[in-house]
Amino acid sequence: MMAAFIESLLIVFVRLLAGAQARWQGCGQTSEQRIYVANHSSHLDVVLLFSALPVALRHRTRPIAAAEYWTAGPVRRYLIHSIFRGVLIKRKSSQLNPLEPAAAALRQGDSLILFPEGTRGPGGVLQPLKPGIFHLATWFPDVDIVPVWIDNSYRILPKGFAIPVPLLCSITFGTPFRRQDGQSQEQFLADVRSALEALQPC
Amino acid sequence: MNMETRTREVYWILGSLLAAVSVASVVGFLLRRAKPDNGAVANLNARIRAWWIIILVGGGALLAGRLPIILLFAFVSFLALREFVTQAPVRRADHSALFLCFFVALPVQYVLIAIGWYGLFSIWIPVYGFLGLAVVAAVFTDTQRFLDRTAATQWGLIVCVYCVSHIPALMTLTIPGYESRTPLLMVFLVLITQLSDIFQYIWGKLLGRHPLAPAISPSKTVEGLIGGLLSATLFGALLWQITPFTMWQAAAMALLIATLGFLGGLVMSAIKRDRGIKDWSQLIEGHGGMLDRIDSLCFSAPVFFHLTRYFFSQT
Numbered sequence: 001m002m003a004a005f006i007e008s009l010l011i012v013f014v015r016l017l018a019g020a021q022a023r024w025q026g027c028g029q030t031s032e033q034r035i036y037v038a039n040h041s042s043h044l045d046v047v048l049l050f051s052a053l054p055v056a057l058r059h060r061t062r063p064i065a066a067a068e069y070w071t072a073g074p075v076r077r078y079l080i081h082s083i084f085r086g087v088l089i090k091r092k093s094s095q096l097n098p099l100e101p102a103a104a105a106l107r108q109g110d111s112l113i114l115f116p117e118g119t120r121g122p123g124g125v126l127q128p129l130k131p132g133i134f135h136l137a138t139w140f141p142d143v144d145i146v147p148v149w150i151d152n153s154y155r156i157l158p159k160g161f162a163i164p165v166p167l168l169c170s171i172t173f174g175t176p177f178r179r180q181d182g183q184s185q186e187q188f189l190a191d192v193r194s195a196l197e198a199l200q201p202c
Numbered sequence: 203m204n205m206e207t208r209t210r211e212v213y214w215i216l217g218s219l220l221a222a223v224s225v226a227s228v229v230g231f232l233l234r235r236a237k238p239d240n241g242a243v244a245n246l247n248a249r250i251r252a253w254w255i256i257i258l259v260g261g262g263a264l265l266a267g268r269l270p271i272i273l274l275f276a277f278v279s280f281l282a283l284r285e286f287v288t289q290a291p292v293r294r295a296d297h298s299a300l301f302l303c304f305f306v307a308l309p310v311q312y313v314l315i316a317i318g319w320y321g322l323f324s325i326w327i328p329v330y331g332f333l334g335l336a337v338v339a340a341v342f343t344d345t346q347r348f349l350d351r352t353a354a355t356q357w358g359l360i361v362c363v364y365c366v367s368h369i370p371a372l373m374t375l376t377i378p379g380y381e382s383r384t385p386l387l388m389v390f391l392v393l394i395t396q397l398s399d400i401f402q403y404i405w406g407k408l409l410g411r412h413p414l415a416p417a418i419s420p421s422k423t424v425e426g427l428i429g430g431l432l433s434a435t436l437f438g439a440l441l442w443q444i445t446p447f448t449m450w451q452a453a454a455m456a457l458l459i460a461t462l463g464f465l466g467g468l469v470m471s472a473i474k475r476d477r478g479i480k481d482w483s484q485l486i487e488g489h490g491g492m493l494d495r496i497d498s499l500c501f502s503a504p505v506f507f508h509l510t511r512y513f514f515s516q517t
Contacts, residue, residue, distance in 0.1 A: 021283070021484060141453055158294045165300040166280070168288040 003082045010083065011051045014044060018156055018169040022052035025177030027146055027200070029054050033111050034144045034176065035134055036061070039196055040115035041123035041154035044164070046084060048150055052171040062087050063113040064102055064132075087112065089132075099135055106140050116192060123154025126196060129189045137179040137188065145177035147192070149199035172199045180189055209265070211444055215389055218259040223257060223285050226250045250452035256495075260392070264385060268373060269316065271385065275370045276312040281492040282362035283308065284487045287480040289473075290354035295344030299335050299355050307331050308363050315367060318374045320517060327364040332356055361470075362493070368503040375507075375515040380446040387510065390438075390445050390452075391459060395502050398434035399467070405429025419471040427464060434460035446514050458509070459502040466501025 038049060039182040046063045053061055067088040080086040087105045089098055097103075105112060118130040137145060148175055149172045157164040176197055179188050230247040237243050263274040287300055307327060314323040326413050339352045372387040406426025414422040438456020442449040470493065474480065481490030511517075 019485070043225065152288065155292075158297055161297050163301055163305075165287075165297060166284040166304055168284060 006081050007050075010047050014047045014051050016096065017164055017166050018044065018048060018153065020048050020051045021168070021170045023170055023172045025172050027144075027173055029057060031057060031060070032144065033109060034061075034146045035106075035111065035133070035136060035140075036113045036146050036148050036152055036173075037116050037192060037196065038113065038148035039121070039126055040117050040119070040156050041121050041150070043120075044153050044169075045115070045150050048169060048171055049148060050084070052124075052173075057111070059085075060109070061111040062105055062115060064089055064115070066091055068092075073115060091118075099132055102132075103139060104137060106136065106143060112136075116189075120159065121154075124158070124173060127191060127194055131185055131189065133192060134179070134185045134188050141178060143178075145178060145192070146176045146199055147174040147177070147195040148172065149174070149196055151200075151201055170201070172201075174199045203226060208284050210351050211383070211386060212261075212264055212389070215393075216257070216264070219257050222252050223250060226253070235495075242255075246512050249417070249489060252489050254305075255486075264389070268385075271373070271388070272316050272370045275366060276308065277310075278365045278492060278496065279366045280304070281485065282366065282482075282496060283358055285485075285491045285493045286358040286362050287355070289477045289479060289482065290358060291347065291350055292354060293344060293351060295342040296339060296351055298342065299338045302334065302338060302399070303331075303355060303359050306358055307334075311363055311367050312370070313383050315371050315374060323367075323371060323374075327359055331359050331364075335359070361473060365500040365504050366496065367505040371500065372507055372510070374517070375511055376517045377446045377510075377514050378481055378516065383444075386444045387446075390441060390455075391503060391506050392499065393441070394438050394459045395463040396455045397437050398463050399498055401433035402426045402430030402464065404408070405433070415468060418468060420477055422468070431457060431460045431463070446510075455506065455509070459506055460503040463498030466498045469501070470497035488512070489499050 036049065038045065042048075046065075049063075050058055050061075062085050065080055065084070065086040065088055067090045070076050070086060070088060080088065087101050088200075089101060091098070102112060102114075114133055114136070116129040116133045117127040118132075119127075121127040133145070137143075150169065151172070152167055152169045155165075155167050156169065176196060177191065222304045227250055230243070230474050233240075233243045234247060259274070263270045264289060283303060287303070292300065311323065311326055314326060335355050336352050339348065339355070369388055372391065373384045374386070375384055377384065385404065395399050402422070405428075406421065406423045409425040409429065410423030412424040413420060414424050414427060438459070439449050439453035441456075442452035445452050445455070447455060474482065482493040483491030484493045486495060
């Protein structure tokens with residue numbers, strides 16, 4: 001109840017700030033299991049992507065988030081657990097497979113949001129991609145990967161500033177794809193990168 | 203005139219507008235049945251749907267009173283400025299300047315209208331905003347394209363906030379024998395500007411032969427412009443009873459409003475051309491963004507305000 005209220009509040013806030021126009025260019029708003037891979041340049045990106053998903057999809061879609069960042073402090077912990085229902089990954093993990101929580105979520109039938117750059121970039125250009133998405137695509141060859149380009153969000157809240165400024169953002173969903181049989185990690189990551197860059201408005 | 207007369211006039215105007223848009227909806231429905239796959243018809247219907255929203259929201263605010271009207275235009279300024287800065291060549295160093303535009307300059311401008319402080323209202327953005335934004339930009343010591351960036355934020359603030367705020371500011375005028383009816387000046391201004399736009403479009407579609415400014419706005423034609431200006435002038439004369447003007451004065455004001463509206467649309471189109479966009483955003487289906495809808499008002503509002511103030515108002 002409380003969580004639902006805060007979730008709608010966040011979405012209203014981000015719409016007021018960013019317009020947050022969703023463009024379903026390459027696929028529809030269907031409920032099949034997906035991994036959304038998106039560029040990452042702002043703290044607002046998760047909320048922006050959430051706001052673009054219809055409620056039914058949103059509640060089955062969980063963002064992969066860095067445990068170190070999101071478990072520091074009660075507000076972040078509340079947000080990531082109760083509002084975003086995030087999948088926490090320890091970046092510097094002693095565990096054998098740090099991606100195990102993400103794999104578990106996929107086995108449960110949830111969809112995932114993954115920022116393959118691993119961290120926030122300066123915006124406008126894509127940083128080198130981390131191999132996590134390659135492993136998930138290999139273990140779950142039947143799950144569609146949907147490229148998503150979040151445009152302009154880095155201008156709303158640049159690194160080093162505390163207060164956001166209103167600017168229009170768009171969230172573009174591209175054509176789903178999967179890992180081809182025998183595709184190497186480099187080839188696959190290059191595919192992900194070009195799928196993302198193809199969505200970038202010029 | 204007492205309060206009741208004003209409300210009756212507002213109901214009368216809103217009733218006529220709703221009747222007009224109802225007729226338009228019926229025509230749009232029949233056209234869609236005749237030509238289900240026609241893009242122009244679909245666009246017309248989207249525009250008519252948007253008009254319903256504009257009339258209901260604007261009419262609601264008008265009936266609700268002074269403060270809701272001021273808040274409505276503050277929100278319009280916010281949406282317009284958001285579109286403008288999205289297209290502006292601003293950089294990371296402009297973040298603080300943009301913050302000041304949205305969260306200081308804009309609210310203060312509308313508070314000044316609400317408290318009726320004309321002296322500060324008229325200089326707040328042109329003097330303090332102009333100088334302040336330049337100073338803030340310089341403090342952040344990013345000198346790359348300094349003039350371009352500063353000019354862009356200053357332009358945005360003037361067009362989207364300062365110019366637009368002259369619409370609700372019409373309510374602060376004191377005109378003998380017209381005291382409680384000043385909101386009707388707003389209705390006159392908005393109605394004439396929008397009718398002029400619509401009639402330019404219609405006449406242009408019907409008779410348009412000679413393009414007016416093909417490099418800026420290919421759809422504008424000489425025939426559309428003349429037809430639009432004459433139609434708007436005629437409507438202005440017909441509406442003289444809701445204004446403090448005589449019939450001839452109302453016609454002259456309408457001609458002026460329509461002319462400035464046209465020029466405003468032309469200037470804003472030139473900016474869009476420069477930025478390589480067709481519409482400011484996709485806020486209102488069929489209309490583009492907020493700025494696409496109000497670009498003509500940005501230019502007609504301040505001039506109409508000052509002429510009315512100079513010739514008719516006591517404050």
